[in-house]
Amino acid sequence: MELLMAIVIGILFMCATYLMLSKSILRIIIGTGLLSHGAHLLILTMGGLKGDSVPLLSDEAASYADPLPQALILTAIVISFGVTSFLLVLAYRTYQELGTDDMEEMRGTETNE
């Protein structure tokens, strides 16, 4: 199971890298979304995909899934939500002000300060 997850996460990272290297801002933001998906799945996988039951004490079970990675993921998810929404609004503002969504046209050169 972990091997399968590792391959899937690898594919997610691959797609994220490809998208983040493209010109359009929206593709880059989609890339960051995929990247954080990959990172979150990686925490889950690296914590081990074992255990009989969900981490709830009311369920009588011999073993539980590791609760720590789940808490870490929950934290990381809300943080990346916050950053992504900020980034989306910033991209919108940038589009309004600069009139382009092409990163190539956003160079900082001597004439373009």
Place this chain on the structure above:
Amino acid sequence: MNNLTFMPVLWPLFTGILLIFFAKKIKLQRGISLFSSFIGIVISLYLVFTVRTQGILTLGVGSWDAPFGIVIVADMLSSLLVLTTNIIGFAILLYSFYSIGEERERHYYYPVFQFLLIGVNGAFLTGDLFNLFVFFEVMLMASYVLLVLGGTKIQLRESLKYIIVNVLSSSFFVIMVAYLYSVVGTLNMADISQRISEVNQPGIISVIAIGFLIVFGLKGAIFPLFQWLPGSYYAPPIPVMALFGALLTKVGIYSIFRTYTLMFYHDQDFTHTFLAILAILTIIIGVIGAIAYWDVKKIIIYNIIIAVGVILFGISVMNEQALSGSILYIIHDMLIKAALFLLVGIMIKISGSDDLRDMGGLIKQYPAVAWTFFIAAISLAGIPPFSGFAGKLLILQGAAEKGAYLGMAVVLISSLMVLYSVMKIFMTGFWGTPKADYALTNGKVNKMLVPAVLLVIISVLFGVGTESVYPYITQAVDSLMNPEIYNKAVLKE
């Protein structure tokens, strides 16, 4: 009074929340944040003296024992950096009153400023790897807002790049935490350190060590990962730029300090040699940038990169002298970079341009600015009575002991180039014939000069009084050189 350990984080948090309620009342905002910053300095001074007398202070949040709960650890290095951060925060806040402009002040400038201080202080004080990530994010979120606040074209463009780079490095941080968790099964730094010393650094730990170097190198702008910095730091207004230049990259360096002395010190031939090579290349790149430009802001920005390289070179040598040199140098550099940015801001304010070729003869009308800049400039280069000297001397001594002569040569030559780059500003900007009539409302410049002079005076005292600061540095180095001291204090065995 163990809660003292967490006060440098809680106090700005309290202030920041309070400030949100009266965003439109600028006078009140200024008053509250200045008062709070001053109390922040008092708290962190008290923290430094308490750590001096009682050794490493730890606080298990919620009374959970060390490896299971989050631990806040104040050792000497953290408390000294927290003190420096608060002093710089105070000075830059004072400068902001006269330069940031009412429009920005009305849009939550001061609350976000406090949130940045929370992130920086928290990152210095935490003893938990994931908590470090969270404080990094607090700091970065605040820095995104400060960078883009005002919404000019260059700010929008550059903050887009800055945020994308930092989202990438944050994801990397999460990935590395996941890998390390799967190897050692804990997140507490002291516990990680102990478990790594039990397994004695197999290959996977070296891979994770380099991974963390990439993460913190992206935050701290080391050689192949610095490209975001010159553009992003160029965009915001001067006080924000000073805040970034003095604090943000230094948090990345502090994290390398922590991880490379506490956790990944078993395979030094590989990890620390790698770090040394990157540090030397960082210095070279910074030097090239610093002497290439005629833009005053760009020159100081590339000087940040040089200092990062020098401090990391000290860490990579990993003996007592070099580490104490690095600590002295990081404190000196935080103070003097903030001062230089503020002074350069005054120059730009007076002459209305950031190009050196448009300035000249400022010393005739503004001698106080000129001589303050001169002292800051020679401190930066490391001329003996001033603060940059002792740190670099100790780094060089440590390197000589280890036989790292190439690095020594690069550090020495870089000092010369640093001196050249800032003297270029001094000689073309302040000497010569005035290119225009620079008569401004003189009172405002004098007010803006106060925080810069304050920082320069502190850094001069720091340089002249190195002898009296040195016991504190020794205590900091002690717990860096012997991770057992840190581990014992945290895990209470």
